[in-house]
Amino acid sequence: MKKLHDKVALVTGGAKRIGKGIAFALAGEGANVVITYRDSADEARETARELEDYGIRAAAIHANLRQPESIRAAVEKVAADFGHIDILVNNAGLFETAVLDSISVEQWDAIFETNTRAPFLAAQAAHPYLKAARGRIINLGSLGGTHPWPTHGHYCTSKAALHMLTQVMSKAFAPEISVNCVAPGMIAIGPPSAEYEHFAHKTPMKRNGTVEEVAEAVLFFATGPHFITGQILGVDGGLGL
Numbered sequence: 001m002k003k004l005h006d007k008v009a010l011v012t013g014g015a016k017r018i019g020k021g022i023a024f025a026l027a028g029e030g031a032n033v034v035i036t037y038r039d040s041a042d043e044a045r046e047t048a049r050e051l052e053d054y055g056i057r058a059a060a061i062h063a064n065l066r067q068p069e070s071i072r073a074a075v076e077k078v079a080a081d082f083g084h085i086d087i088l089v090n091n092a093g094l095f096e097t098a099v100l101d102s103i104s105v106e107q108w109d110a111i112f113e114t115n116t117r118a119p120f121l122a123a124q125a126a127h128p129y130l131k132a133a134r135g136r137i138i139n140l141g142s143l144g145g146t147h148p149w150p151t152h153g154h155y156c157t158s159k160a161a162l163h164m165l166t167q168v169m170s171k172a173f174a175p176e177i178s179v180n181c182v183a184p185g186m187i188a189i190g191p192p193s194a195e196y197e198h199f200a201h202k203t204p205m206k207r208n209g210t211v212e213e214v215a216e217a218v219l220f221f222a223t224g225p226h227f228i229t230g231q232i233l234g235v236d237g238g239l240g241l
Contacts (some may be wrong), residue, residue: 001030002028002029002030003029003030003223004026004029004030004031004086004087004222004223005029005030005031006030006032007030007031007032007086007087008031008032008033008034008078008082008083008084008085008086008087009023009026009031009032009033009034009086009087009088009089009222010033010034010035010036010074010075010078010085010087010088010089010122010126011023011026011033011034011035011036011089011091012035012036012063012065012089012090012091012092012118012119012122013035013036013037013038013065013091013092013093014033014035014036014037014044014047014060014089014091015035015037015040015043015044015047015060016040016043016047017189017211018091018140018184018187018189018211018214018215019035019089019091019092020035020047020211021211021212021214021215022089022091022214022215022218022219023035023047023051023058024050024051024054024215025212025215025216025218025219026087026089026218026219026222027051027054027056027058028054029219029222029223030054030056031056031086031087031222032056032057032058032082033051033056033057033058033059034058034059034060034061034078034081034082035047035048035051035058035059035060035061036060036061036062036063036065036074036092037060037061037062037063038062038063038064038065038092041060041062044060045060047060048060057082059078059081059082061074061077061078062074065092065113065114065118065122066110066113066114066118068121071118071121071122071125072121072125075122075125075126075129076125079126079129084129084132084133085126085129085130085133085135086130086133086135086136087135087136087137087138087222088122088123088126088130088135088136088137088138089137089138089139089140089218089222090118090119090122090123090137090138090139090140090162091140092114092118093114093115093140093142093159094110094111094114094115094155095152095155096111096152096154096155097151097152098151098152098153098154099151100150100151100153103153103154107154108154111154111155111158112154112157112158112161114158115155115158115159115161115162116158116159116161116162116165119139119162119165120165123137123169123173123179127173127177130173130176130177131173131176131177134176134177134226135176135177135178136177136178136179136180136221136222136226137166137169137173137177137178137179137180138179138180138181138182138218138221138222139162139165139166139179139180139181139182140181140182140183140184140214140218141159141162141163141166141181141182141183141184141232142155142156142159142183142184143183143184143185143186143234143236143239143240144156144159145159145160145161145162145163145183145232146160146163146183146232146234146240147240159183162181163181163183163232166179166180166181166230166232167179167230167232170229170230171230174229178221178226178227178228178229179229179230180221180228180229180230180231180232180233181231181232181233182214182217182218182221182233182235183232183233183234183235183236184209184214184234184235184236185199185203185208185209185234185235185236185237185239185240186199186200186203186208186209186236186237186239187208187209187210187211187213187214187235188207188208188209188210189211196208199239202239203236203237203238203239204237204238204239204241205237205238206237207237208237209235209236209237213235214235217233217235220233221233
């Protein structure tokens with residue numbers, strides 16, 4: 001029997017890129033998977049159809065993660081439709097390049113509402129279901145949460161806050177819920193570029209990471225010992241060293 005047979009996983013922003021890879025990895029281990037989307041409805045529906053090819057139940061639901069009531073409604077719908085929630089993956093996030101002294105309040109709030117507040121609100125809404133299931137929360141942090149990038153000040157700060165939130169939740173929600181964080185470095189998505197090559201050269205492993213490698217790290221926290229909690233796992237090929 002697969003490790004996540006009959007488990008229910010909720011993956012925010014799971015329609016494409018890293019979120020889609022995570023959803024596939026969880027489905028591959030037998031989990032029923034629900035993904036959220038905001039604007040990418042067509043991609044989300046197609047991803048849900050592809051997930052069902054694993055022989056599991058899948059669904060795509062709309063959620064605006066910058067609206068607290070939308071987050072709670074999405075979580076409640078998953079619980080109502082699937083009966084329980086065992087795994088919450090806070091994957092959705094915003095990334096933006098901006099010179100620090102030009103960042104507007106609106107830019108700052110958009111990053112923090114998505115990257116830090118939304119994972120908190122999703123975890124808060126899912127808490128009673130995860131507690132009943134002795135479940136797991138996996139947050140998607142970033143190498144930027146541990147390294148100060150001067151042209152990504154609001155992003156780095158939001159991810160650093162998410163790392164701390166992971167550790168706070170791991171203590172506050174123990175012993176029923178384990179809470180961990182996967183912090184990717186440079187992950188190759190889309191066609192090769194000069195920027196990708198630049199970071200690959202700087203990385204000790206001499207390449208950028210893949211979506212599948214990030215998904216495998218998430219899968220470790222989803223299937224590994226429940227005793228492991230409060231950890232920030234870098235998936236960066238040594239770039240952060």
